[in-house]
Amino acid sequence: MDDLFAQELEALRARSLDRHLREITTAQGPQIEIGGRRLINFSSNDYLGLANDPRLREAATAAIDEFGVGAGASRLITGNLSPHLRLERALAKWKGTEAALCFSSGYAAALGTIPALVDKNDVIVLDKLCHASLIDGAKLSGAVLRVFPHNHLAKLERHLEWARDKHPDKRVLIITESVFSMDGDRAPLRELVELKERFGALLMLDEAHATGVIGPNGRGLAAVENLTEEVDVQMGTLSKALGTSGGYICGSHTLIEWLINRARSFIYSTAPPAAVVAAAIAAVDFLESPEGEERRLLLWERINLMRELILKLGVGRSALDVRRLKLEARRSTSDPKGQSAIFPLIVGDETAALNLAAALQSEGFLVPAIRYPTVAKGAARLRITVTAAHKEDQIGAVCQTIERHLL
Ligand SMILES: Cc1ncc(COP(=O)(O)O)c(C=O)c1O
Secondary structure: OHHHHHHHHHHHHHOOOOOOOOOEOOOOOOEEEEOOEEEEEOOOOOOOOOOOOHHHHHHHHHHHHHHOOOOOOEHHHHHOOHHHHHHHHHHHHHHOOOEEEEEOOHHHHHHHHHHHHOOOOOEEEEEOOOOHHHHHHHHHHOOEEEEEOOOOHHHHHHHHHHHHHHOOOOOEEEEEEOEOOOOOOEOOHHHHHHHHHHOOOEEEEEOOOOOOOOOHHHOOHHHHOOOOOOOOEEEEEOOOOOOOOOEEEEEOHHHHHHHHHHOHHHHOOEOOOHHHHHHHHHHHHHHHOHHHHHHHHHHHHHHHHHHHHHHHOOOOOOOHHHHHHHHHHHHHHHOHHHOOOEEEEEEEOHHHHHHHHHHHHHOOEEOOEEOOOOOOOOOEEEEEEOOOOOOHHHHHHHHHHHHHHHO
């Protein structure tokens, strides 16, 4: 058996597509340590710097004192602890929905929810750049799967016409993200809602990278567009701006009750540990507080600074990658809807992306290369993320270093 996989690994290495774990020896933060070296971290999703926040740590420790470490069983057996219910009430109130349900990860939320909503008799129409968890959930459901080019409303409309023509009585589920994880741009939510209503479809929106970042108190894109009621299934994760771990679905009471009965990743998995859940409650409380809103606005100052500096990169250069980067940044400036804490620096070639990441690491910056299959072949990139915990001079320094290496 080893021979077989050794050959496959060799083939991955030959195409610069092999992956390796790096050991991080400190807590999350704008600086982390690898191999005894401090690196400035521009690749974390801990957008508000909450992953090592004293309030969250205290909440976790208090929950361990009260509930111990493990939940002991699934939620439907004996694992349904008070913190789970408190978190779900807090999430529903914060997101403005009737109810919420927590899963042990965002991945598990997608994998459990999508097959509970549709089956092989139904149709899913999915944005091409959707996260792997949404793709895997869609495949697992067995529904007929149609993919539309990224944010391409006309193509989506054609798929919906086709679905209504060929499967008139079936459920049609549109799946997309509010902020795309590897490109940092946003979905045209208002137009998507208009289409879903016209074709009588359901809409599932993954707010993973919008939560905590976009909208008042970080409620996400549906809230900022005032479309909370129109989005049937709001998915999110506690593991990015909320600094902890776990996924959630927000929606109607009926939806949540259905998921409790049908979402297999919820039913057949041990409940998340109380410590993590209590830390997530502290994170939601923080986001709802004036201090939380201040932190989110600080994040936007940092995002705006990064955008400004990135716009200056590549001036007078002809490389396609740099032009693309400038375009990304320009679109962000002219269209405030195109903004997030994610800045993709598209390099293209996988080996070149690895080399650029290695060069940055040798100068003290951690920005790992993102390659196929996370992004399309030949679209390798550095995915730069900004957090509220970054200092202005750290943002300036990484941009200068990138500029030097792109010369
Ligand atoms: C868009 C998107 N959805 C879902 C997930 C999965 O969330 P989690 O990391 O909590 O499993 C991620 C994270 O990797 C993501 O980027």
